[in-house]
Amino acid sequence: MRVDLFDFDLPTERIALRPARPRDAARMLVVDGDAPFSDRHVRDLPQMLRKGDVLVFNDTRVIPAQLEGRRGEARIGATLHKRIDLRRWQAFVRNAKRLRPGDRVEFPAEVTAIAEARHEDGSWTLAFEGDEPVEVLLERAGRMPLPPYIAGKRDTDEADRSDYQTMFAREKGAVAAPTAALHFTPELVERLDEAGIARETLTLHVGAGTFLPVKADDTSDHKMHAEWGRIDQATADRLNAARAAGGRLIAVGTTSLRLLESAAGEDDVIRPFEGDTSIFITPGYRFKAIDGLMTNFHLPKSTLFMLVSALMGLDKMQAVYAHAIGAQYRFYSYGDSSLLLP
Structure with missing residues (x-):
C-alpha cells in the first residue's frame, strides 16, 4: 500500500508535552464495532470491558538511555x-x-x-x-530518552524519570515507554480487579527504532526494526485458557499486540516466545491473538498508525483521528488514549 494513504494533518498544539494528572484522568476515545464513537476517560475503562476480559501489559522498564x-x-x-x-x-x-x-x-x-x-x-x-x-x-x-517530538520542544527533567515509566515497569531494557500503560494507576487497577477483568504481563523491550520515519513510498519496501521480547509458557497457557472461556484479550499498547501476534500460530494459539520480532502489521493482516487494543494516538504515516488501520480499517481510523483532532484530544506518548474494539 502507498504510505501517503496513512497521512493526515495534525496541528502541533495537539502534541502533549506532559501527561495528564492523575494519569487515569486522560481522555479515552472508545471505538466499539459500528457503534458511534464515545468520548470517555481512562478511569471509565472498567465500564467499557466485560468480566473475563484480559488486559495484557508490557512490563518493560525504560532505562536512561540518552547520553551526551x-x-x-x-x-x-x-x-x-x-x-x-x-x-x-x-x-x-x-x-x-x-x-x-x-x-x-x-x-x-x-x-x-x-x-x-x-x-x-x-x-x-x-x-x-x-x-x-x-x-x-x-x-x-x-537521561530518559523522550521521543523527539517532545524532546524537541522542551528539556528532559527530573519529573520525566517517573512520568515516562509505567506502574508495571519491571524488566530493564526499553529505550521508549509502552505508553498506553502510562494511564494506569493503582486505583484504576483495583477497580478493574473488582470488575473481574484480569491482567497479564509480557516483556518487549521497546527500541528507539519505533520513532524512525517510514521513508519508503510503499509499505512493502519498508524494513521494520527488530525488538526483543518474551512470553513464558505459563502466561501463554493462561491467555489461551481465558480466550477459550470467552474472554477477550485486550492488548495494552502496540508493543504488547506485536509480541502477542508474533507468538501466535495460524491456529490462533499463543505459544511461548523469546527472541527478536520485526513483525510489521498493515491492512490485510489477519489478527490471531488479540480481540482489542488500548493505545495512544500515533504519528501520521507511522507504522503504528498502519497497525491500528489494519485492526479497524483505514477509512474508520481516518474518521477516528479526524474526530480526535476536532475534539482536541492530546496526541502521542504523553497524550490521551483510545480503546479499539473491532
Whole structure:
C-alpha cells in the first residue's frame, strides 16, 4: 500500500508535552464495532470491558538511555536502542560524522565507550568500558530518552524519570515507554480487579527504532526494526485458557499486540516466545491473538498508525483521528488514549 494513504494533518498544539494528572484522568476515545464513537476517560475503562476480559501489559522498564558526551572537542549524542551483549549496545548517534571505529567517547560521571563499528542504518556499536553493569553507568550518566517530538520542544527533567515509566515497569531494557500503560494507576487497577477483568504481563523491550520515519513510498519496501521480547509458557497457557472461556484479550499498547501476534500460530494459539520480532502489521493482516487494543494516538504515516488501520480499517481510523483532532484530544506518548474494539 502507498504510505501517503496513512497521512493526515495534525496541528502541533495537539502534541502533549506532559501527561495528564492523575494519569487515569486522560481522555479515552472508545471505538466499539459500528457503534458511534464515545468520548470517555481512562478511569471509565472498567465500564467499557466485560468480566473475563484480559488486559495484557508490557512490563518493560525504560532505562536512561540518552547520553551526551565528547570525542575530543566534538560533541556526540547517543541514544542506545538495542542491547548486543553485556557491555555492547547499538546506538543512534548524533554528529556521527565525527566518529571513527576505535574512537573513545567520554560521557559524564567518568563513563566511557569505544565506538566499535558503524551499521548500515547509520547506527553504531558502542562498547562501554569498565566492570560496572551498563545499567548502573546509565543511571549515573544518562537521561530518559523522550521521543523527539517532545524532546524537541522542551528539556528532559527530573519529573520525566517517573512520568515516562509505567506502574508495571519491571524488566530493564526499553529505550521508549509502552505508553498506553502510562494511564494506569493503582486505583484504576483495583477497580478493574473488582470488575473481574484480569491482567497479564509480557516483556518487549521497546527500541528507539519505533520513532524512525517510514521513508519508503510503499509499505512493502519498508524494513521494520527488530525488538526483543518474551512470553513464558505459563502466561501463554493462561491467555489461551481465558480466550477459550470467552474472554477477550485486550492488548495494552502496540508493543504488547506485536509480541502477542508474533507468538501466535495460524491456529490462533499463543505459544511461548523469546527472541527478536520485526513483525510489521498493515491492512490485510489477519489478527490471531488479540480481540482489542488500548493505545495512544500515533504519528501520521507511522507504522503504528498502519497497525491500528489494519485492526479497524483505514477509512474508520481516518474518521477516528479526524474526530480526535476536532475534539482536541492530546496526541502521542504523553497524550490521551483510545480503546479499539473491532
